[in-house]
Amino acid sequence: MxxxxxxxxxxxxxxxxxxxxxxxxxxxxxxxxxSNADIRSLEEQLETDFMMWLRTTQPPPGSRLREAVLARQFGVSNTTIREFLIGLSRFGFIRKEPQRSWILEGFTEQYALELHEVRQMFETRAISAIFTIPKEAPFWGKMLRIRQEHIQLRKEIDTRFIEFSELDSRFHRILNAATGNRFMDGFQDSISLIFHFHYRWSNKNQVERIILAIREHLEIIDAILDRDQVGAVKALERHLATAHQTFVASIHRD
Structure with missing residues (x-):
């Protein structure tokens, strides 16, 4: 490097x-x-590509995915795509089938509730950890940069709204990474894919939902930069509640 x-x-x-x-x-x-694409690891790039593919094609629950087809789709080896899918399967997002194929699973409201509870527990813990990070640590520079990225995306939302899913994933990963807990970081990889796959925003209110999410992200970021731990936790709770409501609404549309 x-x-x-x-x-x-x-x-x-x-x-x-x-x-x-x-x-x-x-x-x-x-x-x-x-550029962000140039400095991502293979795993991060594959996650982003897979997430954007799901977001674009929106395969329904029960769809069969084949390793060889996905490997060609994303320009990686069969082994790489298999390891990636195994990671996702831990959270019930997909299920392994014989002959190197996988099935996209559907979701229930109970699944959404359990997912929300775990996400809230992890990210609230992350917020607490952030306020123990030294002032000179790289984390604070990352917060300032991702804040500016949110502001710029908001200004250009009409033409760049599809980029929000990648920005959202990076934002929540930065929060969870503050704990130094590898399990929380791995959880975020899967949670991003699950949430963005199942949002299924309609064309009617897609941009409005993204604008709301950007505003909620900025509320969290600004509270963190102001060293307001109580405010950051409250802003996070509001954001996760909004995400949960959207997730549940998407399930009822299936």
């Missing part, structure tokens, strides 16, 4: 060739940075 960064910096004229110590030739600009 360090070698890639130095190579990129030389390519764009940010640092001098073969200089040691490194000599900066100019100040950085927004266009100098790697």
């Amino acid at each position: 360090a070698r890639s960064i130095l190579h990129r910096a030389r390519e764009i004229g940010l640092i001098a060739e073969d200089s040691f110590p490194v000599v900066f030739l100019r100040k950085t600009t927004k266009s100098d940075y790697f």
